[in-house]
Amino acid sequence: MGTTAEPVRGYIIPVGGAEEKIGDVAILRRFAALCDSGAGRVAIIPTASALEDTGARYAEIFTGLGTREAIVLPIESRSDCARPEVLDTLDRADGVFLTGGNQLRLSTMLGGTEVAKTLRRRNREGMHVAGTSAGAAFLCEHMIAFGKEGASPRARAVTLAPGLGLTNRIIIDQHFRQRDRLGRLLTALAYNPFAIGIGLDENTAAFIGPDETLEVVGGGAITVVDPSDLQFSSMARVRKNDPVCLINLKLHLLDRGSTFHLHTRVAAAALVIAERVSGSHHAYP
Amino acid sequence: MGTTAEPVRGYIIPVGGAEEKIGDVAILRRFAALCDSGAGRVAIIPTASALEDTGARYAEIFTGLGTREAIVLPIESRSDCARPEVLDTLDRADGVFLTGGNQLRLSTMLGGTEVAKTLRRRNREGMHVAGTSAGAAFLCEHMIAFGKEGASPRARAVTLAPGLGLTNRIIIDQHFRQRDRLGRLLTALAYNPFAIGIGLDENTAAFIGPDETLEVVGGGAITVVDPSDLQFSSMARVRKNDPVCLINLKLHLLDRGSTFHLHTRVAAAALVIAERVSGSHHAYP
Incomplete structure (x- = not known):
C-alpha cells in the first residue's frame, strides 16, 4: 500500500463446529476482538448453509459483541462471486466468517472465482479468515470432502478435494471427537505425510497467527497428528477398505x-495449566 | 517340573471382538495351531457371556479346526472357580480362550480365585491365553471396565479396574475403530503413562509372544499409543469432562x-508389504 513494510498475514481460524452462540461465546468473541483491532468490519459468507437465516444469525451475534459492521454476503452461485459489491466488501473487511453446512457448496461455488482469489490475497495482507465446520474444512489447500467414521485408517476412508488454499501446512477435520474422525484424518495424511493433521472437537477453534503458532480456544480438544518422523506408510499398495499401516x-x-507451532512443530501446554500441574503434590501417583 | 530350564511364557492374545467364525477364521486358526504344537487341548471360559451356547459354539469351531480336545468350563459363580475338575482342566490345557460379553462378569467372578491364579501361573509356564472383546479387556493388570465414546480424551471418559494381570505393560481396548474408543484409551494412559495403549479393531488380534513381540493377525488395524516420550499430561488437574492435554x-x-516390540517399543511393517511398497514406482507421488 505504498509503504515498504511487508504485509503481515491475518489469522486463519478453523472452528470445529457447534461453537457457543450464547453464554461465554469464547471463540466468536475472540474473532470479533481480532477484527475490532482493525476497523471492526466483519463479512459473513453463509454459502455452505442451505438455511435462509444462517448469515443473519451470525450478523446478530457479532453486532451483539460490539462489532461495528457485520455484513452478510449472499453468495448463492458462481456468478455472485463476480459482483463488485461483494468484492468491495471483502476488500474493506477486517475479517471474514464462513458458516457451516456443506464444504462442497463452498468449493463448487467459490473455487477459482474472484471471491476465492480476493480471500487469499486479503488474508495475506492481514484480513482474518474464520470458518466453522464446513467453513473450516474449506480453508486449506487439501480439503476433506467426505469420509467414513472410525478410529483407524482404511484405504478408501476419505475423499480429498482442493480447498480455498490459505495454507497447505495442515489438513483440517471437524466435529472430531463427536463424529469419530481420526481414521479419515490419518488416511488423508497417509497419502503424503507432508501436512499436519488438525482434528477439531466441536466448540473448539485453532487460532493460527501470522507467526504460524496455533492456539486452542474453546471447550474441547484439538488432536494434532504430526507425521514428520513417519517411517512407513503402506498407502501405495493397500486395497479397498484394507487398514493402512502407519x-x-x-x-x-x-x-x-x-x-x-506449525513450523517448528513444538507443542506446549497452556502455561497456567502447566504451572498448576507442576506445582501439584499429586502430579503423578 | 524337575528340569532346570526356565519356563517360557505362553502367548497372550487379545482379540478385538467379532473375529471371523466361518470362512478364513485366521485368528482362531492361528490360536488353534499354537495349541496343537502342544497336546491340542483348549479350554473355553464363556463366563463373560450371558448366552447359554457361547462356549459350545467355540468348542465346535475349534473341533472343526482339528483341535484334539475343546472343553467348555462352565464357570458361573465364584464357587465354581474352586472346583477341582475346572482347575485340573486348566492344569492340562495348552491354551485357554475367554469369550466376549461383559468384562465385569469376568473380574467379579474370577478375580482372586484359584482359576485366576492358575491362569496366571500356567501362562508363565507356557499355556496360551486368548480373549476376545470382554475377554481381551480382562487379560491385563489394568482393565478398561467401561467408558465414553469419542476421539479426544476427557477427564472422566474411562473407568479402570484391576484385571487378570497377565501383563501390566499394555492397556487394551477393543471394537476400537467400530466404537470410537481412542479418547478413552488416551484417558487411561493419561493417568500414568507407564503402559502402552493397544486399540484392537474387530476381527483383529495381537499375538504377543514370549519375547514380547506383538504381531497383528486378522482383517483390521491395531492402534498402538506409546507414551514413553510424553512431555506433559494435565490429568492431575482437569475437572469433570474437561479435555485432557497430552x-x-x-x-x-x-x-x-x-x-x-513391547520392550524396545519398535514398530515394523509386515515384511511383504514393506517390500511391495519400497519396490513400487508409485511409492510417493
Missing part, C-alpha cells in the same frame, strides 16, 4: 490455551 | 503381519 506418528492432544 | 505421544497404526 509407523511413527506423533500425537498431541491440546486443550484451551495450549499451542502448537 | 503432549508428545507416539502413534502406530499396524495392519496384518506388522509387529511391535
Whole structure:
C-alpha cells in the first residue's frame, strides 16, 4: 500500500463446529476482538448453509459483541462471486466468517472465482479468515470432502478435494471427537505425510497467527497428528477398505490455551495449566 | 517340573471382538495351531457371556479346526472357580480362550480365585491365553471396565479396574475403530503413562509372544499409543469432562503381519508389504 513494510498475514481460524452462540461465546468473541483491532468490519459468507437465516444469525451475534459492521454476503452461485459489491466488501473487511453446512457448496461455488482469489490475497495482507465446520474444512489447500467414521485408517476412508488454499501446512477435520474422525484424518495424511493433521472437537477453534503458532480456544480438544518422523506408510499398495499401516506418528492432544507451532512443530501446554500441574503434590501417583 | 530350564511364557492374545467364525477364521486358526504344537487341548471360559451356547459354539469351531480336545468350563459363580475338575482342566490345557460379553462378569467372578491364579501361573509356564472383546479387556493388570465414546480424551471418559494381570505393560481396548474408543484409551494412559495403549479393531488380534513381540493377525488395524516420550499430561488437574492435554505421544497404526516390540517399543511393517511398497514406482507421488 505504498509503504515498504511487508504485509503481515491475518489469522486463519478453523472452528470445529457447534461453537457457543450464547453464554461465554469464547471463540466468536475472540474473532470479533481480532477484527475490532482493525476497523471492526466483519463479512459473513453463509454459502455452505442451505438455511435462509444462517448469515443473519451470525450478523446478530457479532453486532451483539460490539462489532461495528457485520455484513452478510449472499453468495448463492458462481456468478455472485463476480459482483463488485461483494468484492468491495471483502476488500474493506477486517475479517471474514464462513458458516457451516456443506464444504462442497463452498468449493463448487467459490473455487477459482474472484471471491476465492480476493480471500487469499486479503488474508495475506492481514484480513482474518474464520470458518466453522464446513467453513473450516474449506480453508486449506487439501480439503476433506467426505469420509467414513472410525478410529483407524482404511484405504478408501476419505475423499480429498482442493480447498480455498490459505495454507497447505495442515489438513483440517471437524466435529472430531463427536463424529469419530481420526481414521479419515490419518488416511488423508497417509497419502503424503507432508501436512499436519488438525482434528477439531466441536466448540473448539485453532487460532493460527501470522507467526504460524496455533492456539486452542474453546471447550474441547484439538488432536494434532504430526507425521514428520513417519517411517512407513503402506498407502501405495493397500486395497479397498484394507487398514493402512502407519509407523511413527506423533500425537498431541491440546486443550484451551495450549499451542502448537506449525513450523517448528513444538507443542506446549497452556502455561497456567502447566504451572498448576507442576506445582501439584499429586502430579503423578 | 524337575528340569532346570526356565519356563517360557505362553502367548497372550487379545482379540478385538467379532473375529471371523466361518470362512478364513485366521485368528482362531492361528490360536488353534499354537495349541496343537502342544497336546491340542483348549479350554473355553464363556463366563463373560450371558448366552447359554457361547462356549459350545467355540468348542465346535475349534473341533472343526482339528483341535484334539475343546472343553467348555462352565464357570458361573465364584464357587465354581474352586472346583477341582475346572482347575485340573486348566492344569492340562495348552491354551485357554475367554469369550466376549461383559468384562465385569469376568473380574467379579474370577478375580482372586484359584482359576485366576492358575491362569496366571500356567501362562508363565507356557499355556496360551486368548480373549476376545470382554475377554481381551480382562487379560491385563489394568482393565478398561467401561467408558465414553469419542476421539479426544476427557477427564472422566474411562473407568479402570484391576484385571487378570497377565501383563501390566499394555492397556487394551477393543471394537476400537467400530466404537470410537481412542479418547478413552488416551484417558487411561493419561493417568500414568507407564503402559502402552493397544486399540484392537474387530476381527483383529495381537499375538504377543514370549519375547514380547506383538504381531497383528486378522482383517483390521491395531492402534498402538506409546507414551514413553510424553512431555506433559494435565490429568492431575482437569475437572469433570474437561479435555485432557497430552503432549508428545507416539502413534502406530499396524495392519496384518506388522509387529511391535513391547520392550524396545519398535514398530515394523509386515515384511511383504514393506517390500511391495519400497519396490513400487508409485511409492510417493
